[in-house]
Amino acid sequence: MRFASIPAINYPHRLTRKLRFSVNYSTSCALSSVNIIQDSNTHNWKYLDLQSRMQNYAASGDLPEALETLNFMKNVAGKPSIYDYNALFHRYLSSGNVSLEQLVQVYIGMKNFGPSPNRTTFNILLNGFLSLGYLRDAYFFAEEMTKSGMNPSFTSLSKLLKSSMKSGNLVDSIWIFKFMLRLDHLPTEPTVAMFICMLCKARMLEEAYRFCAKLISKNLNFQAYVFNPVLWALCKCGKSSLALQLFYMMKKNGIAHNVCSYTALLYGFGRECLWVDLYSFLDQMRSDGCKPNVVTYTVIIKFLCDDGRIVEAFEILKSMEIEGCDPDLVTYNIIIRALCLYDRACDVLELLQLIHRRGFSPDPYTYAALAGGIMKVGKTKIAYELLRKVFTRNCTVDVVVYNIYFHCLCRNNRSREAFSLLKSMTKGGIVPTTVSYNTVLRGFCRDNEIQHALKLLECFEWPESGPDVVSFNTVLSAACKLGDLVLIQRVLQYMECKGVEPDVRSLTCLVRYLSTVGRYSECWRLLEYMICNGPVPSSVTFNIFLDKLCRNGFTSKAYQIFERIQKAGLSLDRKTYNILLRSFLRKRDINLVECLIQDMYKQRLDPDLFIYGSKISGLCQEGNISTALFTRDRTLGNGLTPSMEMCNRSLKTVMHKNKHRDMTCHGMVTT
Structure with missing residues (x-):
């Protein structure tokens, strides 16, 4: 039984034969004591002798004998006192051979029958369990102490918090931290900083934000480094607005921000592409007398490059040179990668020459930025030649x-x-x-x-x-x-x-194989297994199967499976519909085509250009020119450009219909 598991001290007082202990001196124990005293013929034992014997038993870890000796003291008026119990707890906890269950019984007995624990009792138990590493039990006695109208010392609670954080138990650390705040025992600045970092690493950002707000409201003279991890964590997860609130909360309460604080917010604005806010905040940073450093500018350049704002990134680079803030190799590597991604080889060469003039030597990140960027634009041969030279020259590279x-x-x-x-x-x-x-x-x-x-x-x-x-x-x-x-x-x-x-890709490979060799029943059984047991098939998995069925003439079967997939609530994409639409267009099943297209619109999906073209062609052949033109306009509205063939087909049909009408009007065509 652990102390921390006791919700309240309302337990019935149960005596164990092993302990032979009762604080209210029951008759059975009294007789037992008398018998022992008579057997040992030690009626004249003095209190000091019993006290010494009890403490020796406790120091050796023999709690039952220590308690029995404590019971003998009842023959002395006013004994055993609270000081005797405190001595027992102190010696027993120092022995290192502690039975938690037995100590629970002793503590419950004191609570129910006396003597009532005093401040020393709680301090002995709290510090004793703390030294033994029983942190939850130590916390339990800290709570018990407050319930008895006494507050634990700052030193004890501070040790408890540090031990809990060192053990990595964040939940217990939060309990203790809240407990300390409730008692106005504010932890030291380094302890608070470590605690805030733990919360951020565990991604408990809302909890961290609340703790920061609470600490700031107490007008503490903590420095910005304590709260900066929360600013960074909020900005890294897309909550720059919340980070900005904390930033101004710090400023309002006189906490001086450093360059790390400003850089965190600039990171958040850049990550969320809030460029107006970013440039405004950068101006504020300068007006507040905080000079941006190379990390600040590198963060801005990174996000500008990620958003394709290469020209603005070069402007920031020029600003750095004007302000005397020299870019480092990391800054250049970021720009190199972006230039490669946007296929600006000439600019890359100029930048490499600039790096050389600045006395930098390309590092593994430079090579990775160069080759990786070139690879992403599909120029593998150029990337290969570049890296081949790197390896033949025995340049320093990483994995x-x-x-x-x-x-x-x-x-x-x-x-x-x-x-x-x-x-x-x-x-x-x-x-x-x-x-x-x-x-x-x-x-x-x-x-x-x-x-x-x-x-x-x-x-x-x-x-x-x-x-x-x-x-x-x-x-x-x-x-x-x-x-x-x-x-x-x-x-x-x-x-x-x-x-x-196997994951969904593994099973999708099997679906591809089974459908390719025509084993459709096995393929569907595999899909049903995935739907019921996981991993859940993706739209790619379904599309492979439906496409094979349609290409081999099993269009009706494909549509049945499509309906079952829909009923199961699984995701289908534009390609799924287009596979079926192409098949039904070939069969001239206009009703199903229209039904599928309407369903696509409900799902906020649009057919591809081929589907629109086929539908327009069919409408033109039927002579339904107005609907064909409406469909064409809808195609343009969805950002698709009709092909020349589609336009020619529509025009040819319209001209043919007009010619037919004119001939009818002149009596050249009989009805």
Whole structure:
């Protein structure tokens, strides 16, 4: 039984035979005591002797004997006193051999029958359990102390809070922190800073915000570094408005902000693309006498680049130079990556020359920014040539640069070269990651060397985190595309052997294989299993199956499955509808086409250009020109541009109808 588990001291006073203890000196214990005294022939024991004996028993951890000796003191008037109990608690807790259940019985007995615990009693119990590491029990006695009209000392509570935070128990730390605030025992500034950081790391931001507001309202002279972690955490999760409230709350109560405080808000505004607020706040920062540093400007440049505002990013770079704030390599790396993403090679060359003039040497992040940005715009050969020169010159690189280079090699049909480099990279002291292995695996699968990829999957010296589900999916996807059932079974067996659970992509690969080979019943059973047991199929999974059914003439079956998917409340996308619409248009089933299109509008989805074109063509052939023109206008309204063929078809139909009408009017066509 733990003290912390006692909601209130209302327990019945139960005596155990083992303890042989009662504070109200029951008759049975009195007789027992008399018998022992008679047997030992020690009627003349003095109180001091009993006290010494009791304390020795307690110090040795023998609580039952200590309690029995304590009972003998009843023959002395006014004994045992509260001081005797305090001595027992102190000696027993110092013994290190403590039975919590037995101490519960003693404490309950004192509460119910006396002597009542005093301040010393509570302090002994609180500090004793604290020293033994029983933090919740120590907190229980702190609460009990206040219920008895006495407050624990600041020192004891401060130790309790620090111990709780050191153990990483955030829930208990919050209890203790609130308890201290309730008693106006305010923790020291370093302790508060550590506590706030713990809340932020645990993403308990609302709780952290409330604590900060409470502390600020007490007009404490805490510095800004205590509250800055909350500002940063709020801004990083898109709550810059709440962070701004805390910022001004700090300012109103005289807490001087530092550059870190302002940078946090600028980070938040940039992350949320609130550029007007960002530039206004940057001006305020300067007017408040706080000079932006390289981190401040780098944060702004990063988000400007992420939003495609390259020109503004260069303007900030110029502002840094004017103010004498020299950019560092991190700043340049961010701009380099953005320039590569926007295919501005000339600007990249100029910036690299500037970096060289400033005395910087490209680091692994520079190479990763260059090659990664070039890769993202699809220029793998340029990225490959760049990194090849980096590796031949033995430049300092990290595992991220290696992974990008592996990707370049594999995209340029050099998977074996990538594998050879993978085996040798450990010689340079760089440990491959699961991403490294998966990149090479993907390369072999891309080169249709599936057997070799499977062999590598089984024989790689994987890190602890691999092979993971991505590794298996890479090989499984390639095997399913080939339709090689033996390979598929081998991958699945090895997956099961390694204890890796298939995800939605794994099962989507199987859906692709089963539907490709025409095993539609098994495919649907697999989908039903996923719907009932998970992982829930994605719209991609359904689209693969529906597309195969429609292409092979099973349009009615596809529509039935579509209706069942809808009833199950699963997500369907624009492509799902378009697959069915194309099939029904080929069958000239206009009613179902119209029904599906109306359903798409309800789901706030729009058909693609092909569907619109086919519908317009059908309407024109039927002579329904007004509806065809309305559909064309709707196409334009949805941001789709009708093709020239679609326009010509509509025009040809209109001209043909007008010609037919004119001929009828002149009697050249008989009805």
